[in-house]
Amino acid sequence: MNRPPEHIIEVRDLVKRFGSFVANDHLTFSVFRGEIFGFLGANGAGKTTALRILCGLSYPTSGEIMVAGHNVYRERESIKRKIGYMSQKFSLYEDLTVSENIRLYAGIYGLGRKYIREREKQLLEQLNLSEIRDRLIRSIPLGWKQKLAFSIAIFHRPVIVFLDEPTGGVDPITRRQFWEMIHQATKEGITVFVTTHYMDEAEYCSRVSIMAAGRIEALETPAALKEKFEVSNMNEVFLKLARREKEQHR
Amino acid sequence: MSVILSDISKSYDRVSALDRISFSAESGELFGVIGPDGAGKSTLFRIIASLLVPDKGTCRVSGYDVVTGYREIRRMIGYMPGRFSLYMDLTVEENLAFYARVFGTTIRANFDLVREVYSQIEPFRKRLAGKLSGGMKQKLALSCALIHRPRLLILDEPTTGVDAVSRREFWELLGRIRQEGITILVSTPYMDEAVLCDRVAMIHRGNLLDITAPEELKEYNYPLYSLRSKRGAYAYLDKIRNLEGCRSAWLFGDELHVTISSTDEVEGICREVSRWADASLVWKPIPAGIEDRFIELMQ
Amino acid sequence: MKRFAGFVRKEFLHIFRDARTLAILFGLPMVMIVLFGYVVTNDIKDVRIGIWDRSHDHITREAVSKILSSGYFVLAGTVETEEEIGSLFRSGGAKVVVIFDPGFERTLVRENRAAIRLMADASDANSAQLAQSYLQSVLLRYFQDLNQGATLPWQIEVKPRMFYNEQMKGVFMFVPGLMALILMLISAMMTSVTITREKEFGTMELLLASPLKPREIILGKVTPYILLSFINAMTIVLLGFLVFGVPVAGSLWLLMLESLLYITLALSLGVLISTTARTQQIAMVMSLLGLMLPTILLSGFIFPIDNMPLILQWFSAIMPARWFVVIIKNIMLKGTGMAFIWKETMILAGMTTLFILAAVKRFRIRIQ
Numbered sequence: 001m002n003r004p005p006e007h008i009i010e011v012r013d014l015v016k017r018f019g020s021f022v023a024n025d026h027l028t029f030s031v032f033r034g035e036i037f038g039f040l041g042a043n044g045a046g047k048t049t050a051l052r053i054l055c056g057l058s059y060p061t062s063g064e065i066m067v068a069g070h071n072v073y074r075e076r077e078s079i080k081r082k083i084g085y086m087s088q089k090f091s092l093y094e095d096l097t098v099s100e101n102i103r104l105y106a107g108i109y110g111l112g113r114k115y116i117r118e119r120e121k122q123l124l125e126q127l128n129l130s131e132i133r134d135r136l137i138r139s140i141p142l143g144w145k146q147k148l149a150f151s152i153a154i155f156h157r158p159v160i161v162f163l164d165e166p167t168g169g170v171d172p173i174t175r176r177q178f179w180e181m182i183h184q185a186t187k188e189g190i191t192v193f194v195t196t197h198y199m200d201e202a203e204y205c206s207r208v209s210i211m212a213a214g215r216i217e218a219l220e221t222p223a224a225l226k227e228k229f230e231v232s233n234m235n236e237v238f239l240k241l242a243r244r245e246k247e248q249h250r
Numbered sequence: 251m252s253v254i255l256s257d258i259s260k261s262y263d264r265v266s267a268l269d270r271i272s273f274s275a276e277s278g279e280l281f282g283v284i285g286p287d288g289a290g291k292s293t294l295f296r297i298i299a300s301l302l303v304p305d306k307g308t309c310r311v312s313g314y315d316v317v318t319g320y321r322e323i324r325r326m327i328g329y330m331p332g333r334f335s336l337y338m339d340l341t342v343e344e345n346l347a348f349y350a351r352v353f354g355t356t357i358r359a360n361f362d363l364v365r366e367v368y369s370q371i372e373p374f375r376k377r378l379a380g381k382l383s384g385g386m387k388q389k390l391a392l393s394c395a396l397i398h399r400p401r402l403l404i405l406d407e408p409t410t411g412v413d414a415v416s417r418r419e420f421w422e423l424l425g426r427i428r429q430e431g432i433t434i435l436v437s438t439p440y441m442d443e444a445v446l447c448d449r450v451a452m453i454h455r456g457n458l459l460d461i462t463a464p465e466e467l468k469e470y471n472y473p474l475y476s477l478r479s480k481r482g483a484y485a486y487l488d489k490i491r492n493l494e495g496c497r498s499a500w501l502f503g504d505e506l507h508v509t510i511s512s513t514d515e516v517e518g519i520c521r522e523v524s525r526w527a528d529a530s531l532v533w534k535p536i537p538a539g540i541e542d543r544f545i546e547l548m549q
Numbered sequence: 550m551k552r553f554a555g556f557v558r559k560e561f562l563h564i565f566r567d568a569r570t571l572a573i574l575f576g577l578p579m580v581m582i583v584l585f586g587y588v589v590t591n592d593i594k595d596v597r598i599g600i601w602d603r604s605h606d607h608i609t610r611e612a613v614s615k616i617l618s619s620g621y622f623v624l625a626g627t628v629e630t631e632e633e634i635g636s637l638f639r640s641g642g643a644k645v646v647v648i649f650d651p652g653f654e655r656t657l658v659r660e661n662r663a664a665i666r667l668m669a670d671a672s673d674a675n676s677a678q679l680a681q682s683y684l685q686s687v688l689l690r691y692f693q694d695l696n697q698g699a700t701l702p703w704q705i706e707v708k709p710r711m712f713y714n715e716q717m718k719g720v721f722m723f724v725p726g727l728m729a730l731i732l733m734l735i736s737a738m739m740t741s742v743t744i745t746r747e748k749e750f751g752t753m754e755l756l757l758a759s760p761l762k763p764r765e766i767i768l769g770k771v772t773p774y775i776l777l778s779f780i781n782a783m784t785i786v787l788l789g790f791l792v793f794g795v796p797v798a799g800s801l802w803l804l805m806l807e808s809l810l811y812i813t814l815a816l817s818l819g820v821l822i823s824t825t826a827r828t829q830q831i832a833m834v835m836s837l838l839g840l841m842l843p844t845i846l847l848s849g850f851i852f853p854i855d856n857m858p859l860i861l862q863w864f865s866a867i868m869p870a871r872w873f874v875v876i877i878k879n880i881m882l883k884g885t886g887m888a889f890i891w892k893e894t895m896i897l898a899g900m901t902t903l904f905i906l907a908a909v910k911r912f913r914i915r916i917q
Contacts, residue, residue, distance in 0.1 A: 042413035043384050095566045096559065107555030141455075142287050169287030169410075169439055171454060172545050176500045183484045199414060200442075203503035204484070222504065233503065235414060235442070242415040299758050301916045320914070321760075329758040335751040352759045394755075 006033040007066070008160050008191045009054060014063035016049050023049040025214035027063070031160070031193060034186050038202050039195045040238070041211030047195050048164070050211075054193070055162055056080050068159040081109065084153035084190075087164035091149030094138035098129060101137060102152055109156035123151050143174030150181055160191040167198065179204055199235035210238065212245050251277045251326070251401040251433045253298060257307035260293055267293045269456045270307070275435060275449075280428045282447035283437040284540070289453040291437035292332055295406045298435065299329045311402060325353075328400035332407045334391040338380030342371055342390055345379055346397060353398030360399045363430060367393045367423055385416030392423070403427070403434045410439060421446045441541040452544050459547035462540075470538035470546065472497060473516050477506040477523070480530035489526075495519050500545060507542055577838075587861055588852045595855060596680045597625035599637050599646040604653035608695075612665075615691045616647065621683045638670045638712055639885045641875070645669045645680045662704040671714035672882040674722050676853045681709050713798075713882045724789040725877035726850025728782060729870040732808070733815045733844055736778045738836035740819025744770055745832040748823075754916060763912050771816045778815070782808040786881075798884030807880065807890075810897055811873045817904035818869075824911040844870040872896050 009031035016024040023046045031037045041047045052058045054067055056076040065072040068082040092101045099120065106116040124130040127147055132140060140148075146166060154161050163182075167175045179201065182192050194205070202208050202222060209219040218225060218241060222234055229240045254274040260267045268290045275281040283291050296302040297309055300320035309316045311323045336345055346368075350357050361368075371389050374382060379390060388408055395403060405424075409417040421443060428434055436447070444450045445464040452459040477486060483506045490499045490508055495515030499508045510516055523533050538546075564570055598616065602609050616622055625643035628634055637643045648666040650656075656663045667684060669677035685707050696702040714721045744767075747753035756766055786804065789795035797804060818840070826832035846852065847861060848870035854862055865871050872893040879885040887894070 042415065043411070093559065093563070096562055100559070100562065104555050104559050108552050110552060171286035171289075171548065172441060172541050173500075173548055174286075179501055180484075180487065197411075197414070198440075200503040204501065238414050239418060242413075296754075296916060301754060301757055303915060324758055325760045327758065329755060331751055331754045333751045335755045337752060338750070349755075349759070352756075352761055354760070 007031070008033050008068060009037075009193070010064070010066040011054075012064040014050065014053065014065055015061045016046075016053060016058075017061045022214050024053075024060075027211075027216055029209060029216060029219055031191060032206075033191055034189060035206035036182060036186055036192045036194065036204060038205030038208040039193060039211070040202060040208055041195075042242070045211040046214040047211055051162060051164060051193075051195065055083060055085055082159045084156070084158040084161035085164075086149050086153040086161070086166055088146075088166060088168040089164075092137045092145060092152070095136060097134045097136055098124070098140070098148065099133040101148070102155065105152045106155050111156055119155065123155070127151060143170045143177075146170055146174065147178060147181065150178065154185055154190055157188075158190065160193060161185070163192065163194040165195055165197060167196065167201065175201075199233065199238055202234040202238075208234070210241055212241070217241055217245070251312050253281075253309070253311050253402065253433065253435065255298070255307070255309045258294070258297060258304045258309055259306040260290075260297065260302065260304050266456050268297075268304070271453070271456075271458045272307075273451050273458065273461050275433060277433055278428065278431050280424060280434045280436070280446075280448045282444050282450040283435065283453060284439065284441060284444050284450055284544070285437075285453035286439055288455065290456040291453060292406050294453070295329075295331075295404050295435065295437060299327060299404050300324060326400055327402045327404055328395035328398065330391050330395045330403070330405045330408055332410070334387045336379040336387060336391055336394070339378060341378055342375045342382070345390060346393055349394040350397045355398050357397060360397055363399055363427075364393045364396050366426060367396065370419075384412045385419075388412055388416060388420060389423075392420070396427070401432060403432055405434065405436045407437050407439065409443065417443070441539075441544065444540040450540060452540070452547065454544075454548055460543065462543070464540060470543055472546070473510040473513055474536055474538050474542060475508045475510065475519075476502075476532075476534055476536045477508060478504060478532040479528055481528060486526075490523075493519055493522055498545070498549065502541075507536070509542075509546065584846060584861075587858050588846050590852075590856050593621055593676070593679050593683055593853075593856055595623045596621060596645065596676070596683075597643045598622040598680075598684075599625050599628045599634065599643040601628035601634070601646060601648040603651040604649045606652075606654040608654045608657065609649045612649070612688060612691055613647075616684065616687055619683075619687045621680075621687070634668055635712075638668075639879070639883050639889050641670075641879075641889075643670070644673070644676060645684060647684065657703050661701055662706065664706045664708050667707060667709045669709060669711055671711035672721065672878045673849075673853065674714055674719055676855070677711060677714075679853075685709075718793070720789070720793045721795055721882060722850065722878075724785065724793070724795045725874050725881060726848065726870075728785050728808075728877060729811070729848060729850065729873045730841070730844050731785065732778055732782055732812055733818075733870055734836070734841055735781060736774055736812050736815035737819040737822065737840055738833060740771060740774055740816050741822035741826060741832040741836055742829050744820065744823035745826050745829045749828050757914060757916070763914055764909065767820055767908070767912060771820065774816060774819075775809075775812060778812045779805075779809060782812065795881065797881050799880040799886060803887060804877070804880050807873070807876050807894065807897075810894070810901065811869065814869050814897055814901040814904060817901060817908050820908040821904050821911065824908060824913070843868055847871065848874055850874050869897060869900050 007030045011030065012028050014024050014027040015022065027050060039047055039051065053060050053065065053072065056072065056079045060072065067079045070078045072079065096104065102120050102123065103116055124133055129144065129148065137145060150166065167178055170178070186192055196202065205222060207219065207221050208225065209216050211217065220228070225237045226232065226234070229237050231237055231240060252274060256272050258271045259269055271294060283294065285291055293302065297304050297316060298311060300316045300323045303317055312326060314322045316323060337348070340348070346357055367389050371386050374386060379387065382390065392408065395405070409420055424434060424436065425446070447464065449461060449463045451461045477483060477490065479486065483501060483504060486506060487499060487501065490496055490506065495511050495518055497509040497511040499506050510519055520533065600613055602613060617624055625637065628637065628646060634646050637646065646668040648668065650664070650666070653663055665688060667681055669681050671677040688707060689705065692703060692705045747756065783805070786797065790797065822832055822835050826835055843864070847865040848868050849865060854865050854871065857865065876890045876893050879890050
């Protein structure tokens with residue numbers, strides 16, 4: 001008998017209001033364990049707002065939200081211990097070294113010193129960064145920075161990791177290596193929640209949700225979406241959806 | 251209105267930002283410069299716009315040298331720097347009027363050129379620029395760059411951080427502007443936008459990897475195949491990389507792009523792949539795209 | 550707890566790796582202590598004094614030599630007529646004048662008492678007060694010594710009179726100083742901030758890439774502030790007059806012209822700062838630390854310059870505010886004309902030219 005997939009995130013009727021402006025309008029969705037969940041949408045559609053609520057960085061106006069088995073209203077601290085976070089805009093401290101960054105974040109999540117030392121060595125070897133462990137972050141190339149930031153975000157083996165446009169501006173090889181790392185992480189049981197502007201990255205996701213004007217307009221596997229809109233890639237899906245939006249609002 | 255660069259080099263604090271870049275863009279061409287952050291795109295465009303002096307090499311815009319002839323050049327170009335550079339506390343109209351005035355013209359004089367772009371933001375013309383969405387700011391910045399009918403448009407990452415629909419609309423606008431005979435230089439980190447250009451220069455870490463027209467990617471010297479499967483392309487990544495004769499394999503959306511070391515190896519690999527029991531597996535040769543070429547040159 | 554420790558360690562690393570923060574953390578307190586220590590002092594020395602000895606007798610000569618050898622005073626010159634006192638004060642040649650009436654010794658012997666008159670330039674009320682009290686104590690001590698063992702001690706009465714500021718109102722001193730400070734701050738700081746703001750937002754790039762010449766950009770930035778600062782200056786003068794009764798004894802036109810000169814100086818300083826600062830924050834900090842603090846401390850409007858050690862007096866000489874304060878006081882309180890302030894005006898004009906040239910030279914036509 002098949003067990004139903006475990007829900008790592010459960011959101012029901014999430015509403016977030018800023019004054020009279022509704023940023024999130026009754027969002028309902030779930031994220032299953034081990035999947036790569038793509039959270040797409042234009043700027044201003046409400047993605048970042050929802051992401052911040054799920055990470056425990058802001059309070060929802062109303063709605064039931066459960067992350068990693070914990071209630072978002074009452075158990076924020078428990079949630080923060082079980083999740084990882086990485087964004088394009090900020091990931092690491094520029095004036096600290098590679099090693100200092102690793103140990104800082106690991107320390108914040110309460111990992112033991114010996115454990116950190118061993119894992120740090122492993123990590124640096126994996127990423128080929130052992131030789132530059134004492135170099136300041138500001139002097140290493142963007143691609144290495146982002147890969148390092150991701151590894152640090154999952155260093156404490158969180159249940160789910162939130163990635164906010166993690167591959168902005170990196171070269172095509174790094175981008176793919178990054179996604180290989182994401183795939184590897186899901187193999188190890190980590191659920192990945194990612195937002196991105198690269199439509200080809202949407203193809204890597206198990207399921208994709210597309211937001212517009214505070215609502216979820218579509219939520220399915222990439223294959224199902226392509227079939228539904230009769231197009232061959234996610235970029236076209238997005239465009240068709242956006243055009244449909246525009247027409248409806250005329 | 252041509253742009254000719256010859257061995258342009260520029261360093262900051264002993265870090266080389268550009269290393270011997272040479273290329274030329276012809277009159278009326280839509281010329282793209284693609285590369286990731288830190289490739290040197292902005293530095294390159296600032297040199298062409300006469301805002302930075304190169305350490306070595308020369309650059310001529312319509313015959314004028316960017317170092318000595320900057321006064322003439324600045325009269326002829328329309329420049330759109332990264333981050334759009336608009337006055338956030340002025341309205342759309344006021345921004346446009348300012349730039350028209352600075353170039354000694356009026357909005358009305360060249361309105362036909364700007365009309366198409368402007369019509370998309372006209373309903374918001376009394377709104378402060380700071381309150382516009384990313385896509386609107388982008389169009390306003392383009393209007394301001396066009397308002398004096400420049401002969402060369404230099405657009406530095408105009409589509410970065412903007413949603414996919416606005417990006418598509420922006421490139422359609424560029425295509426129509428090009429038809430007016432204006433030479434356009436555009437930089438972007440998005441490889442899929444490269445196909446919309448006449449020619450593309452690929453830059454990585456200050457080095458010019460190649461210049462090519464999107465259709466004529468004859469320079470890809472290896473057989474390229476695509477692998478697709480309902481099980482997900484990632485499932486086969488390690489397997490295929492371990493095959494003898496596989497030069498490289500990378501994720502490309504819902505497929506794998508596999509570069510084979512030489513034509514001799516092709517048969518062997520195809521045979522291997524056919525032995526993998528997967529009815530949904532699709533394995534076929536494909537023409538190389540800009541991104542494939544970029545990755546190949548990076549390695 | 551380990552979490553917390555790790556975080557604190559990171560904060561220390563940030564601080565020690567940033568040279569600027571370190572300079573402010575440690576450098577600033579040291580500079581301020583030293584500066585304040587030397588500047589804030591109630592001691593006086595080398596105050597220029599004029600002597601009008603109408604008696605020329607033994608006692609007055611001794612009294613004068615006691616005054617001059619006290620270390621507090623320095624002879625500015627001898628006075629022969631009433632008018633000379635006025636011109637001595639107007640030109641700033643002396644801060645106090647001591648007057649012995651004719652037949653001083655004779656009056657003392659005959660009546661056992663005499664009066665000594667003191668005149669002080671009260672356009673600098675604090676200094677005047679101090680000088681006067683020191684002078685009084687020197688004189689009284691001298692006469693006390695004379696009185697030792699005398700059967701009938703002589704009584705000396707010292708009669709002070711304040712010039713230019715009869716009631717010794719502090720506000721008379723503050724208005725000129727405030728004008729210098731406010732105009733400097735507003736003009737310099739505001740100009741520097743508006744130019745660096747364009748740099749920060751990236752619109753400067755666009756301006757440079759256009760046919761606009763650098764001088765057009767600078768002039769365009771500065772013009773609104775010339776107007777606004779001028780209105781500010783006149784408002785201060787008006788308020789000072791209406792509310793506190795601070796007079797404008799001299800020519801209003803001269804006042805306005807000098808103000809314009811000073812405003813121009815401050816604006817060019819602002820542009821100069823903007824060529825060095827990359828962000829608005831840096832520009833503002835440079836303006837506040839580099840201009841406001843030294844202006845308050847060293848321009849002479851709160852703490853007298855003459856009392857400072859030599860090196861600080863030299864620093865004071867390069868503060869434009871110091872010269873402007875002298876000019877304003879002269880025009881408003883002493884009612885002098887250009888004849889007495891041409892030197893200071895020249896200095897300001899010279900500084901202005903210097904700053905303008907430097908600003909224009911440094912204003913890059915390119916980004917670097």
